[in-house]
Amino acid sequence: DQQVKQNSPSLSVQEGRISILNCDYTNSMFDYFLWYKKYPAEGPTFLISISSIKDKNEDGRFTVFLNKSAKHLSLHIVPSQPGDSAVYFCAATHDYKLSFGAGTTVTVRA
Amino acid sequence: DSGVTQTPKHLITATGQRVTLRCSPRSGDLSVYWYQQSLDQGLQFLIQYYNGEERAKGNILERFSAQQFPDLHSELNLSSLELGDSALYFCASSVSENTEAFFGQGTRLTVV
Numbered sequence: 331d332q333q334v335k336q337n338s339p340s341l342s343v344q345e346g347r348i349s350i351l352n353c354d355y356t357n358s359m360f361d362y363f364l365w366y367k368k369y370p371a372e373g374p375t376f377l378i379s380i381s382s383i384k385d386k387n388e389d390g391r392f393t394v395f396l397n398k399s400a401k402h403l404s405l406h407i408v409p410s411q412p413g414d415s416a417v418y419f420c421a422a423t424h425d426y427k428l429s430f431g432a433g434t435t436v437t438v439r440a
Numbered sequence: 441d442s443g444v445t446q447t448p449k450h451l452i453t454a455t456g457q458r459v460t461l462r463c464s465p466r467s468g469d470l471s472v473y474w475y476q477q478s479l480d481q482g483l484q485f486l487i488q489y490y491n492g493e494e495r496a497k498g499n500i501l502e503r504f505s506a507q508q509f510p511d512l513h514s515e516l517n518l519s520s521l522e523l524g525d526s527a528l529y530f531c532a533s534s535v536s537e538n539t540e541a542f543f544g545q546g547t548r549l550t551v552v
Contacts (some may be wrong), residue, residue, distance in 0.1 A: 373543030426495035432482035
């Protein structure tokens with residue numbers, strides 16, 4: 331039962347442009363949402379989070395948007411840099427369970 | 441360095457065997473999560489403990505079990521291993537629910 335879905339397995343973007351990653355969820359009880367970045371053979375690294383009482387959170391080049399009515403969140407990375415090439419996971423939590431999407435592989439082209 | 445330590449980093453074992461993976465959470469974190477990542481798969485939630493008590497269970501097989509000890513470190517026990525159990529196993533810790541979880545580097549298990 332995949333409650334957190336990332337429907338785009340990959341994204342290619344030019345350096346300096348915006349990367350937009352999308353995530354949908356089905357469980358309306360989720361109350362905290364997170365984005366993680368993962369390089370091969372390493373553990374996921376926390377990027378940014380948002381509580382369900384907010385609709386936007388910004389941290390440097392990273393901004394997360396939450397649309398609760400649509401059960402949708404997105405991560406914007408501006409400007410995209412070569413070091414941003416990685417797999418990005420969306421995650422959501424409720425009642426101590428932290429569920430992850432399948433991930434989106436981002437490739438930043440020079 | 442996330443502050444979460446997993447040992448061993450690599451493990452190769454035969455089918456039918458039993459292994460124990462260990463996780464030391466970040467100092468002060470009471471919550472420990474275990475995840476499995478098979479080849480080209482996402483992160484599958486296995487189980488979560490908070491201050492020694494099991495709080496949430498995911499798609500964890502009956503052959504797998506875990507516990508969190510009084511010093512808050514956690515162990516994941518995998519028994520009657522099958523080839524399909526080969527995967528990366530990640531541990532993560534957080535202060536509490538609804539806070540960011542920090543991941544260890546993972547244990548790569550290869551069952552031959």
